[in-house]
Amino acid sequence: xxxxxxxxxxxVWRQKNKNDQGRFETLxxxxxxxxxxxxxxxxxxxxxxxxxxxxxxxxxxxCREGICGMCSMHINGRAHGPWDGTTTCQLxxxxxxxxxxxxxxPWRAGAFPVVKDLTVDRSAFDRIIEAGGYISVNxxxxxDANCIPVDKTKADLAFAAAACIGCGACVAAxxxxxxxxxxxxxxSQLALLPQGHPEKHSRALNMVAQMDKEGFGSCTNTGACExxxxxxxxxxxxxxxxxxxxxxxxxxxx
Amino acid sequence: MLDSxxxxxxxxxxxxxxxxxxxxxxxxxxxxxxxxxxxxxxAGASAAASLGELGYKVKAFCFQDSxxxxxxxAAQGGINAxxxxxxxxxxxxxxxYDTVKGGDYRAREANVHRLAEVSGNIIDQCVAQGVPFARExxxxxxxxxxxxxxxxxxxxxxxxxxxxLLLGAYSALERQVALGxxxxxxxxxxxxxxxxxxxxxGIIARNLINGELERHFGHAVLICSGGYxxxxxxxxxxxxxxVTAAWKATKNGAYFANPCFTQIHPTCIPVSGDHxxxxxxxxxxxxxxxxxxxxxxxxxxxxxSDIPEEERDYYLERRYPAFGNLVPRDVASRAAKERxxxxxxxxxxxxxxxxxxxxxxxxxxxxxxxxxxxxNVSKEEIIKxxxxxxxxxxxxxxxxxxxxxxxxxYETPMRIYPAVHxxxxxxxxxxxxxxxVPGLYSLGEANFSDHGANRLGASALMQGLADGxxxxxxxxxxxxxxEIRTKAIPTDHPAFVAAExxxxxxxxxxxxxxxxxxxxxxxxxxxxxxxxxxxxxRNEKGLxxxxxEIKALRAEFWSNVRVPGEANEFNxxxxxxxxxxxxxxxxxxxxxxxxxxxxxxxxxxREESQTEDGEAKRDDENFxxxxxxxxxxxxxxxxHKEPLVFEECKPTQRSYK
Numbered sequence: 001x002x003x004x005x006x007x008x009x010x011x012v013w014r015q016k017n018k019n020d021q022g023r024f025e026t027l028x029x030x031x032x033x034x035x036x037x038x039x040x041x042x043x044x045x046x047x048x049x050x051x052x053x054x055x056x057x058x059x060x061x062x063c064r065e066g067i068c069g070m071c072s073m074h075i076n077g078r079a080h081g082p083w084d085g086t087t088t089c090q091l092x093x094x095x096x097x098x099x100x101x102x103x104x105x106p107w108r109a110g111a112f113p114v115v116k117d118l119t120v121d122r123s124a125f126d127r128i129i130e131a132g133g134y135i136s137v138n139x140x141x142x143x144d145a146n147c148i149p150v151d152k153t154k155a156d157l158a159f160a161a162a163a164c165i166g167c168g169a170c171v172a173a174x175x176x177x178x179x180x181x182x183x184x185x186x187x188s189q190l191a192l193l194p195q196g197h198p199e200k201h202s203r204a205l206n207m208v209a210q211m212d213k214e215g216f217g218s219c220t221n222t223g224a225c226e227x228x229x230x231x232x233x234x235x236x237x238x239x240x241x242x243x244x245x246x247x248x249x250x251x252x253x254x
Numbered sequence: 255m256l257d258s259x260x261x262x263x264x265x266x267x268x269x270x271x272x273x274x275x276x277x278x279x280x281x282x283x284x285x286x287x288x289x290x291x292x293x294x295x296x297a298g299a300s301a302a303a304s305l306g307e308l309g310y311k312v313k314a315f316c317f318q319d320s321x322x323x324x325x326x327x328a329a330q331g332g333i334n335a336x337x338x339x340x341x342x343x344x345x346x347x348x349x350x351y352d353t354v355k356g357g358d359y360r361a362r363e364a365n366v367h368r369l370a371e372v373s374g375n376i377i378d379q380c381v382a383q384g385v386p387f388a389r390e391x392x393x394x395x396x397x398x399x400x401x402x403x404x405x406x407x408x409x410x411x412x413x414x415x416x417x418x419l420l421l422g423a424y425s426a427l428e429r430q431v432a433l434g435x436x437x438x439x440x441x442x443x444x445x446x447x448x449x450x451x452x453x454x455x456g457i458i459a460r461n462l463i464n465g466e467l468e469r470h471f472g473h474a475v476l477i478c479s480g481g482y483x484x485x486x487x488x489x490x491x492x493x494x495x496x497v498t499a500a501w502k503a504t505k506n507g508a509y510f511a512n513p514c515f516t517q518i519h520p521t522c523i524p525v526s527g528d529h530x531x532x533x534x535x536x537x538x539x540x541x542x543x544x545x546x547x548x549x550x551x552x553x554x555x556x557x558x559s560d561i562p563e564e565e566r567d568y569y570l571e572r573r574y575p576a577f578g579n580l581v582p583r584d585v586a587s588r589a590a591k592e593r594x595x596x597x598x599x600x601x602x603x604x605x606x607x608x609x610x611x612x613x614x615x616x617x618x619x620x621x622x623x624x625x626x627x628x629x630n631v632s633k634e635e636i637i638k639x640x641x642x643x644x645x646x647x648x649x650x651x652x653x654x655x656x657x658x659x660x661x662x663x664y665e666t667p668m669r670i671y672p673a674v675h676x677x678x679x680x681x682x683x684x685x686x687x688x689x690x691v692p693g694l695y696s697l698g699e700a701n702f703s704d705h706g707a708n709r710l711g712a713s714a715l716m717q718g719l720a721d722g723x724x725x726x727x728x729x730x731x732x733x734x735x736x737e738i739r740t741k742a743i744p745t746d747h748p749a750f751v752a753a754e755x756x757x758x759x760x761x762x763x764x765x766x767x768x769x770x771x772x773x774x775x776x777x778x779x780x781x782x783x784x785x786x787x788x789x790x791x792r793n794e795k796g797l798x799x800x801x802x803e804i805k806a807l808r809a810e811f812w813s814n815v816r817v818p819g820e821a822n823e824f825n826x827x828x829x830x831x832x833x834x835x836x837x838x839x840x841x842x843x844x845x846x847x848x849x850x851x852x853x854x855x856x857x858x859x860r861e862e863s864q865t866e867d868g869e870a871k872r873d874d875e876n877f878x879x880x881x882x883x884x885x886x887x888x889x890x891x892x893x894h895k896e897p898l899v900f901e902e903c904k905p906t907q908r909s910y911k
Contacts, residue, residue, distance in 0.1 A: 145387075
């Protein structure tokens with residue numbers, strides 16, 4: 001693969017804290033190698049800001065291998081940038097060319113308030129999981145792992161849903177800031193497995209209720225979430241959630 | 255004198271006996287006993303969840319925005335368990351034996367045996383939680399093989415096993431949060447331990463959002479903060495992975511054991527330039543099917559595809575016919591370094607070897623042809639079918655490689671090189687996972703206990719969950735049973751006030767320096783010293799130089815680092831400064847430990863101690879001990895030795911030939 005260097009103009013959202021109004025700041029990124037990751041380009045920009053005595057840009061990141069779900073930049077209007085099925089940390093600079101202007105914003109959603117610059121507060125996701133994103137089994141309760149065979153097709157579907165990294169791109173991409181893809185991925189994973197059956201009704205009802213309480217919007221089946229999801233979580237999970245939810249509504253005794 | 259508290263009796267009865275005789279805490283008393291858990295990866299999350307289920311009042315801390323982000327999530331290949339579902343001769347004893355041997359006889363037998371005993375329970379627990387492990391068509395669990403073993407005992411979920419296990423533990427943890435048994439402190443970093451009357455009684459934590467320092471009391475404190483591989487700057491660890499919690503414990507009297515035992519993983523994507531911020535692992539599971547080779551000719555600049563079969567050197571298969579490409583990590587890493595140093599490396603940097611799937615693709619293609627009873631199949635068709643099988647097994651890893659390098663691994667062999675991955679050393683703990691400070695425990699990668707001088711693949715996940723789900727619930731109870739009369743100590747106690755002031759002073763000191771270089775500048779310099787002189791090969795001269803260089807670098811850091819921003823705000827640079835300051839102390843201790851251990855064992859290779867054919871040479875007569883270092887002031891450490899006694903696994907020269 002050919003390597004090249006480039007100069008870029010960045011328009012980055014700067015916001016001191018959640019009470020600050022925030023604004024775009026224009027910065028130059030010089031001599032950026034096409035082999036860098038997008039976050040390494042930010043490392044270079046930050047190093048320069050520090051050397052100039054300025055405040056570096058705050059952004060969330062951790063594993064930098066596309067699995068922890070911490071990185072969260074809205075790049076040129078797309079959650080995690082131009083590559084499909086890719087987190088910001090795995091986006092590489094060969095996606096851009098010399099002279100490009102790149103606009104970088106935090107996730108935009110009322111339920112994800114800005115902490116600083118490009119960092120947002122996604123604790124609402126933890127609270128949705130607390131509402132029912134688990135199987136109630138205490139340590140030591142389990143029987144032998146091979147006692148319950150699981151249909152491979154269902155196990156594979158459960159795994160595909162469980163691949164969700166909880167990054168919030170689905171919310172950021174949605175015009176309604178809905179968290180349906182996130183919620184449906186967890187509900188699907190557990191509903192598809194026999195271990196998850198006893199609680200499937202209460203789980204769907206409680207997780208959706210918590211999602212609403214956190215201020216996420218409704219789903220209008222636009223599909224932007226699926227298109228932007230770095231783990232390519234399928235929209236069919238939302239259909240499954242709807243079935244679970246309606247089924248629970250009819251049969252719940254509460 | 256170090257007391258490892260290993261129960262008496264035969265190796266297979268120790269843990270049963272311990273569980274039968276340890277003290278218990280009744281449910282009413284558990285409600286008033288508080289436990290602090292620092293770090294919420296596999297070890298911390300599983301411990302916090304299990305202790306919450308038992309009824310203790312648990313407070314758990316993580317620096318990330320959610321416990322689901324901990325770096326356990328990045329583990330790819332799998333988790334070992336002695337289930338023997340494959341009927342291929344596995345047993346608790348074999349898992350125990352493989353782990354002790356794989357660790358080059360530098361682990362404690364009793365701990366490793368317990369690990370093997372509970373390994374099966376872990377799989378049961380995870381399946382019950384809804385962890386979607388890979389399954390066969392009959393609906394039962396699938397296994398694969400990993401380095402250093404000859405049985406198939408590794409359970410996996412594609413290349414995302416760590417993610418699925420962590421999300422299982424995270425779900426269990428969040429369930430306890432919802433039930434009010436655990437209080438979760440996200441975006442909090444522990445910056446000191448509070449000791450009262452010699453016992454650990456709490457921590458000082460910084461709220462990373464607003465910078466406030468908080469005091470938290472606990473009857474016991476569990477350090478589950480992972481490993482310290484980031485001392486090398488470039489490693490496969492997450493950017494935030496750090497030694498700070500464990501290091502503060504060390505400075506408060508907990509001994510640090512075997513710090514020089516670091517694991518360099520053989521299959522990582524090579525460094526591409528100075529901008530590099532981290533390295534990415536390609537799962538060891540790839541060695542099941544991939545073949546590792548370099549050209550037979552030095553400085554061969556041809557493309558891989560232009561090098562004919564007979565001009566390729568499959569050096570692992572050549573040197574180690576019994577284990578071939580599945581030799582343990584330390585052996586594979588050193589072999590790659592040996593070839594590159596000798597001038598056979600590939601790629602622009604020449605610091606890489608090939609990991610080739612061409613043979614596997616063809617083999618799988620032919621198997622598919624057979625399965626589908628096809629005839630007159632063209633080569634292209636076979637290759638296409640083979641690629642589909644490989645994609646199903648390793649697709650996510652191949653995609654990741656393609657994104658990072660811009661090359662297609664289905665067409666050209668991957669380039670790989672060893673990188674720092676895991677640290678076997680850590681806080682010294684006894685059989686109960688207790689450090690040398692009463693009430694202070696350490697679990698998972700943060701402790702030193704189970705992997706000796708080299709960890710086998712798929713054993714880190716096993717150890718983290720064993721410690722959290724199945725060991726600490728018993729052992730911490732044995733301690734807390736004597737604490738039921740201790741009322742919660744108010745946090746205006748002078749020990750809390752003093753610890754908080756110490757933390758505040760350090761933070762103020764960072765801002766007062768107003769130097770000219772960033773934290774990363776110093777971190778990179780430290781990393782280079784460590785990699786060059788305390789990396790895959792070490793010698794006396796290099797280590798002595800490294801110690802002096804680190805001392806000088808530390809002095810420069812404390813006089814010239816620039817930390818922008820303020821203390822009372824979200825300030826990632828300040829967080830990094832604190833972590834790098836600790837790495838600058840730990841790095842020196844690692845070199846001291848490496849200098850002291852004048853033998854080669856596992857991941858620790860002293861050039862002065864090797865066999866004629868370049869294999870690591872242990873010195874059991876003089877070094878069959880755990881080196882536990884006591885902090886005695888900056889740059890001052892006292893060595894305590896815990897002798898290692900092997901009753902079941904008699905140490906032999908490790909051979910994978």
